[in-house]
Amino acid sequence: MxxxxxxxxxxxxxxxxxxxxxxxxxxxxxxxxxxxxxxxxxxxxxxxxxxxxxxxxxxxxxxxxxxxxxxxxxxxxxxxxxxxxxxxxxxxxxxxxxxxxxxxxxxxxxxxxxxxxxxxxxxxxxxxxxxxxxxxxxxxxxxxxDDVLAGELEMQNAIDEIGGEGNVVILEGPIGQSAQIQRLEGNQNILDKYEGKINVLADQTANWSREEALTLVENWLETFSGKIDAIVAHNDEMALGAIQALEAAGLTDKIVVTGVDAILDGCNAVKDGTLLGTVYQDxxxxxxxxxxxxxxxxxxxxxxxxxxxIDMKWITKDNVDELLDTIYAK
Structure with missing residues (x-):
């Protein structure tokens, strides 16, 4: 009725x-x-x-x-x-x-x-x-x-992009939230396959915040100067904060960044090449x-x-227009 x-x-x-x-x-x-x-x-x-x-x-x-x-x-x-x-x-x-x-x-x-x-x-x-x-x-x-799968997808693609060896840092969600726990679990599932080849220099929460991630990555770039190969972020907001820090340091073409959520800004960053990819959850x-x-x-x-x-999907330059031309179409 x-x-x-x-x-x-x-x-x-x-x-x-x-x-x-x-x-x-x-x-x-x-x-x-x-x-x-x-x-x-x-x-x-x-x-x-x-x-x-x-x-x-x-x-x-x-x-x-x-x-x-x-x-x-x-x-x-x-x-x-x-x-x-x-x-x-x-x-x-x-x-x-x-x-x-x-x-x-x-x-x-x-x-x-x-x-x-x-x-x-x-x-x-x-x-x-x-x-x-x-x-x-x-x-x-x-x-x-499926946040474990999301964590696996973003970490695997980051590692593939840097050739299977190197140094990564991880931007986590708020400690204690299931997304943080499970995405980190997914990250670790992939890292376990690259023991001795991939080194995690740092992992810390930026609380889903673009601003906190910007500050944190600025600090990491100073602390680990010239050593970071990839930044794996548990959401796009933090990934975008990381990209801002890389842009300010002139390192966007030197360090790979991945994210999760496929928000509009994240999709645009994938489109312009500053974000390698993001995991889409509808x-x-x-x-x-x-x-x-x-x-x-x-x-x-x-x-x-x-x-x-719900289904999770890896979004790259090859398929990001599927989202930009549909759910984000003006």
């Missing part, structure tokens, strides 16, 4: 306003769970979602969520945890207090998110993970990337599939808790 549609996005921290209501008017909530509960329109479901941080990738993912929620006739309440694990737990408590029907979580921290499982169970509200795995052996609903599809799974759980169509992975 067709239901009236509402899609809501909250991209600020907890102090910002939470917009609720129909397209012609809104109610305001401060997101702290002690005011108006999230509304349910004409019998439709209200889906609550909290994400770790509104990066370009996550913004694309939420667009996929909004589109699918609209298609299904659901309300969508979107919260940004601002990379604060405790803030995210508080947001989940607030969503429970607002009596949303299901909660989708892109976790700030794979361990710190675990109390949310019991909280949602106690409240009788289904929980669906997206993009970031939870560090638990217990089954749960999940849609996201952010819009990921968000759409998470909302679909949440809806199917509520409808009783999905009863088994399982991990669902």
């Amino acid at each position: 067709k239901k009236r549609i509402l899609s809501m996005l909250l991209v600020a921290a907890m102090a910002a306003s939470l917009l609720l209501g129909c397209s012609s008017g809104t109610e305001e909530s401060d997101g702290k769970g002690d005011d108006k509960k999230a509304s349910k329109k004409d019998g439709g479901y209200t889906i609550g979602c909290t994400v770790y941080y509104m990066t370009e990738f996550v913004t694309l993912m939420t667009e996929g969520m909004e589109k699918k929620a609209e298609e299904l006739g659901c309300d969508l309440v979107m919260l940004d945890a601002q990379q604060d694990a405790q803030n995210q737990i508080t947001q989940i408590e607030n969503l429970i207090a607002q009596k949303v029907d299901v909660i989708i979580v892109a976790a700030v921290d794979s361990d710190a998110i675990l109390p949310a499982i019991e909280m949602c169970d106690d409240a009788g509200i289904p929980l669906v993970g997206v993009n970031m795995l939870f560090n638990t052996e217990e089954p749960y609903h999940y849609v996201g990337p 952010a819009g599809l990921e968000g759409s599939e998470a909302v679909q799974k949440a809806y199917d759980v509520l409808e009783g169509k999905v009863t088994e808790k399982e991990l669902s992975y």
Whole structure:
């Protein structure tokens, strides 16, 4: 049956306003769970979602969520945890207090998110993970990337480009997030095959940040002057920060850089040759599939808790136009 549609996005921290209501008017909530509960329109479901941080990738993912929620006739309440694990737990408590029907979580921290499982169970509200795995052996609903494969793809291609031997540095995601853990695992799976031939000079988090990566790589270029052959970054934002540092030092043609996510800026960097390649995970599809799974759980169509992975693809100059001419076409 067709239901009236509402899609809501909250991209600020907890102090910002939470917009609720129909397209012609809104109610305001401060997101702290002690005011108006999230509304349910004409019998439709209200889906609550909290994400770790509104990066370009996550913004694309939420667009996929909004589109699918609209298609299904659901309300969508979107919260940004601002990379604060405790803030995210508080947001989940607030969503429970607002009596949303299901909660989708892109976790700030794979361990710190675990109390949310019991909280949602106690409240009788289904929980669906997206993009970031939870560090638990217990089954749960999940849609996201194969991050081990992503780490393998970027490291293997970097090593191939430098001829199978040399020195690399690794820009990691935030320590404790599943993407950081699994992409590093994938990196290491490939490095193990090149023992004695590939040396990791340094590996450190730049917290998905272009700016932090810029500063970190500037320091590495000074510390390891003339020794770095490749920079393997766990996302495109950090890869782009590394490229900025290389451009300033006049080394873009000397050091290979790889990334993950295939965001627009990353694809453009692949096109112009400053980024060797990036691993594409379809952010819009990921968000759409998470909302679909949440809806199917509520409808009783999905009863088994399982991990669902989306396809990953290596993007180079040879195929980057497939993205630039479609999802990024103006």
